[in-house]
Amino acid sequence: MKYYLLLLLNLCAISTFSQINPSIEKFIKTSGFENASIGISIKDLSGNDIAYYNKSASLIPASTLKILTTATAIELLGDDYQFVTQLSTDKNNPQHLIIHGYGDPTLGSEYLFDNQSAFLNNWTEHIKKNFKISSPIDITIVDDFFGYNGISSKWLKEDMGNYFAAGAYGISVFDNTYRLYLNSMRTDTCPLILKTVPYMRDIIFSNNLTVNYENQDNGYINGEPFSNSRRLVGNIPAKRTSFVIKGDFPNPGIILGETLANILAQNRFKINSIETSRQKYFQQMYSPYRAVYEETPFYKQLSPTLKDIIRVINEKSNNHYSEHLMRTIGRKANTDIYSDPLTEGINRTTNFWASKGLNTDGIRIYDGCGLAPSNSINPEILCDILIYMQTKSKYRDAFFASLPKAGLEGTVRNVLKGTRLQGKVFVKSGSIANVQCFAGYYINGDKKYAFSIMVNNYNSPRKDVVRAIESLLLGIF
Numbered sequence: 001m002k003y004y005l006l007l008l009l010n011l012c013a014i015s016t017f018s019q020i021n022p023s024i025e026k027f028i029k030t031s032g033f034e035n036a037s038i039g040i041s042i043k044d045l046s047g048n049d050i051a052y053y054n055k056s057a058s059l060i061p062a063s064t065l066k067i068l069t070t071a072t073a074i075e076l077l078g079d080d081y082q083f084v085t086q087l088s089t090d091k092n093n094p095q096h097l098i099i100h101g102y103g104d105p106t107l108g109s110e111y112l113f114d115n116q117s118a119f120l121n122n123w124t125e126h127i128k129k130n131f132k133i134s135s136p137i138d139i140t141i142v143d144d145f146f147g148y149n150g151i152s153s154k155w156l157k158e159d160m161g162n163y164f165a166a167g168a169y170g171i172s173v174f175d176n177t178y179r180l181y182l183n184s185m186r187t188d189t190c191p192l193i194l195k196t197v198p199y200m201r202d203i204i205f206s207n208n209l210t211v212n213y214e215n216q217d218n219g220y221i222n223g224e225p226f227s228n229s230r231r232l233v234g235n236i237p238a239k240r241t242s243f244v245i246k247g248d249f250p251n252p253g254i255i256l257g258e259t260l261a262n263i264l265a266q267n268r269f270k271i272n273s274i275e276t277s278r279q280k281y282f283q284q285m286y287s288p289y290r291a292v293y294e295e296t297p298f299y300k301q302l303s304p305t306l307k308d309i310i311r312v313i314n315e316k317s318n319n320h321y322s323e324h325l326m327r328t329i330g331r332k333a334n335t336d337i338y339s340d341p342l343t344e345g346i347n348r349t350t351n352f353w354a355s356k357g358l359n360t361d362g363i364r365i366y367d368g369c370g371l372a373p374s375n376s377i378n379p380e381i382l383c384d385i386l387i388y389m390q391t392k393s394k395y396r397d398a399f400f401a402s403l404p405k406a407g408l409e410g411t412v413r414n415v416l417k418g419t420r421l422q423g424k425v426f427v428k429s430g431s432i433a434n435v436q437c438f439a440g441y442y443i444n445g446d447k448k449y450a451f452s453i454m455v456n457n458y459n460s461p462r463k464d465v466v467r468a469i470e471s472l473l474l475g476i477f
Helices: 002-020 022-028 062-077 118-130 252-266 278-283 306-316 319-333 341-355 379-391 396-401 462-476
Strands: 037-044 049-053 084-090 093-101 137-142 177-183 192-197 204-207 210-212 218-222 229-237 243-248 271-276 295-302 425-432 435-444 447-456
Touching: 022 037, 022 049, 022 462, 037 379, 062 306, 062 319, 062 341, 062 379, 062 396, 062 425, 062 435, 084 118, 093 252, 118 252, 118 295, 137 252, 218 243, 229 243, 252 271, 271 278, 306 319, 306 396, 319 341, 379 396, 379 435, 379 447, 435 462, 447 462
Parallel strands: 093 137, 137 271, 204 229, 210 229
Antiparallel strands: 037 049, 037 447, 084 093, 084 295, 177 192, 177 243, 218 229, 425 435, 435 447
16 A cells, blocks of 8 residues: 555656656657656755756766766865876886886876976986986886776776776876778778877787778777786778777886887987786785885976866866776775775765765765766756755866856867857766766856756657757756
8 A cells, every 4th residue: 555655655756757858758758768767956055956857866877977077086185186196216226227106197288288298308308417327227117006906896897998997007108099090992701900090019909990981989998907918809991991999008117118118219228127006916915015116206296287177077088087086085094005995985985975965875986087888877867966055065167167158168068069158068968878868057157056967767769869958958957
């Protein structure tokens, strides 16, 4: 009897809600949504409900999860936080160069620097002042700050090896991304591998690519972290003399060491050895006596500030930066390099928002970027976080500036384009297989609202889902 009473009350609530909000009633009846899970939360900045549907349902957020990550990071670290990479000499060996990374995702990043190698030329000038050209140099890249489990255990195997699933480590360089150039002029065989940029001497490709005639980029690179074996799958456009797909560096620390060594060699230095701290890290994992590098620092590389970093995350939907932020949150909570910074970061994130009075029961997350399909979060808490960041955060302006304008910028440059909401909706998009979400603000003069719209498991083309969400926003606002 109790079950039927609750069911009746729920049906009445939905019916009443639909009468008041015909736009939502129309939205949930969209063709292709018959088997979909839908969650909507729309509030004014005082926290009052304007409209909602299944607002407490935990759904897959895709990249709208980055709102949670960037808001937490700026609250806990501050908008002027900068990552550090330290260059040192070994106190016991003056010709031993130690490069110690503390999780900077921006070294040589194409998203923040026009000249991606400029920092290496700068380092070379400082190295010239501290090392003798007459004696060989040993280079050690200390990249153990986050340990070596650089990806989420919940990421799909089919994503691993691609640039959007790059690992996050104490050292990251060039967005931990390489470009693979292919020639698909012949259609009777797999596309020809031309080169990688940057050059990686040890990588091995198993080429299973085919071609298509629809001009579609369906090519992917699969492989596990620290493995030089990579498998090319899917298909790329036919009749291209040079076509690019992107993968992640198997071992970013080694790439940095080898790239720097090449530049030093051009400046008449001799390089004796290049290694990372990975072997030492695992050798000492269970040892009660952990030897540390005795470093004498001579230069510190500072990253751009966090407000610039979260702008890239939310405008470009940058997974790599997001994963570094979540691990940095965790490492600040537990400085032991043998602890898992991702787990620590997720726990600290959830606890932080609970301490602000938000209901975090609906949060089940396994990364910082939203790539894991096991992630779930309810639309209401995303809405409440947006409200908090606009009304209570001292970093309000920096966070707000990180969200791109619909119809104009970033991943939402084509959303609401040419409508009366263009430039008035500041929003993060999120999409993975059968998931489409948007969360952000509508601001037009004194009219200010936060919203989160989540659609999972739809059965229609993605463009039709986006079009339905656009119609919903136009109807509500």
